[in-house]
Amino acid sequence: MNDLDQLVAAAQADFARAATPADLENAKARYLGKSGQVTDLLKGMAALSPEEKKTRGAEINQTKQRVEALLTERRAALADAELQAQLKAEALDVTLPGRSRSQGGLHPVSRTLERIEAIFGSMGFDVADGPEIEEDWFNFTALNTPADHPARSMHDTFYVDTKAPDGSGHLLRTHTSPMQVRYAVQHVKKHAAALAAGEAIPEIRVIAPGRTYRVDSDATHSPMFHQCEGLWIGENVSFKDLKAVFADFFRNFFETDDLDIRFRPSFFPFTEPSAEVDIAFASGPLKGRWLEVAGSGQVHPNVVRNFGLDPERYIGFAFGMGPDRLTMLRYGVNDLRLFFDGDLRFLSQFK
Numbered sequence: 001m002n003d004l005d006q007l008v009a010a011a012q013a014d015f016a017r018a019a020t021p022a023d024l025e026n027a028k029a030r031y032l033g034k035s036g037q038v039t040d041l042l043k044g045m046a047a048l049s050p051e052e053k054k055t056r057g058a059e060i061n062q063t064k065q066r067v068e069a070l071l072t073e074r075r076a077a078l079a080d081a082e083l084q085a086q087l088k089a090e091a092l093d094v095t096l097p098g099r100s101r102s103q104g105g106l107h108p109v110s111r112t113l114e115r116i117e118a119i120f121g122s123m124g125f126d127v128a129d130g131p132e133i134e135e136d137w138f139n140f141t142a143l144n145t146p147a148d149h150p151a152r153s154m155h156d157t158f159y160v161d162t163k164a165p166d167g168s169g170h171l172l173r174t175h176t177s178p179m180q181v182r183y184a185v186q187h188v189k190k191h192a193a194a195l196a197a198g199e200a201i202p203e204i205r206v207i208a209p210g211r212t213y214r215v216d217s218d219a220t221h222s223p224m225f226h227q228c229e230g231l232w233i234g235e236n237v238s239f240k241d242l243k244a245v246f247a248d249f250f251r252n253f254f255e256t257d258d259l260d261i262r263f264r265p266s267f268f269p270f271t272e273p274s275a276e277v278d279i280a281f282a283s284g285p286l287k288g289r290w291l292e293v294a295g296s297g298q299v300h301p302n303v304v305r306n307f308g309l310d311p312e313r314y315i316g317f318a319f320g321m322g323p324d325r326l327t328m329l330r331y332g333v334n335d336l337r338l339f340f341d342g343d344l345r346f347l348s349q350f351k
């Protein structure tokens with residue numbers, strides 16, 4: 001074995017010892033690098049006679065090619081080994097059952113809210129949305145419930161330690177009724193010019209569904225619950241319209257005409273006269289039982305005044321109903337808390 005063959009054998013052994021691509025590049029430098037052994041041989045050719053250059057030069061060049069070929073071969077082997085290792089590490093067991101993606105669904109109360117909006121929408125009601133952290137003024141005072149009114153004690157809630165522009169505090173709204181005032185005031189602002197000219201303005205017809213809060217918690221009360229407010233104000237809107245709206249709504253909502261509605265005299269500071277609305281099904285498990293589903297009444301003149309309207313000219317009704325209660329009735333659920341526990345065993349039944 002001549003010196004060149006030895007060099008090639010040494011390179012081969014060196015390359016074989018390189019366990020990683022980085023090792024291999026270091027080994028390469030020892031032969032083909034700037035001061036590598038092969039490079040040195042090539043440099044040394046300058047000192048050879050023309051005759052020697054022919055023979056020895058050709059041998060050196062051959063040596064270089066052999067070393068380069070060995071390097072390429074080892075590079076490929078290392079890359080292949082790396083790939084094999086990676087494939088092994090990431091082995092896929094194609095016989096494992098797939099991970100299925102579970103299907104979500106709307107919350108039952110959200111379904112009810114959507115139904116309420118669709119049904120009232122078909123009767124020409126706008127849908128409004130408002131703040132859950134409400135000013136004392138909108139929640140109580142503007143609704144004819146001044147600071148010392150006993151009705152406030154029935155609305156025990158969570159007070160927030162900030163001051164509204166009028167000096168009163170903020171609270172988690174105890175009902176959606178403040179939306180009556182917020183919406184009506186906007187409506188009046190929009191039609192201020194017509195009002196100032198003594199012209200009739202378009203009717204107010206709106207529902208305002210949303211979350212409400214009270215210090216209350218048992219099977220039929222949750223500290224957070226839903227209400228849907230309704231308001232219809234015009235020059236000639238009366239209780240008979242309210243009854244027609246309720247009849248339409250409840251028959252649509254429960255998908256049955258076998259349903260009675262009654263108004264029971266009641267009291268709310270913001271309506272006069274006021275009524276509780278009860279429904280009774282003519283068949284089914286709840287047959288014949290009167291179920292309270294809403295509060296309602298003719299909007300009190302003081303409240304109409306707070307809307308910015310003349311109560312001698314504008315009149316109408318308001319109502320507030322409980323979408324949670326409606327959901328319980330529609331699906332036969334007897335514990336309100338189930339809606340808010342977040343238990344998928346319960347919720348997935350409504351998908």
Ligand code: DAH
Binds near residue numbers: 176268296297298
């Ligand atoms: N806000 C009342 C409550 O939470 C419900 C209510 C009663 C709303 C009569 C109304 C109404 O708009 O006219 O108890």
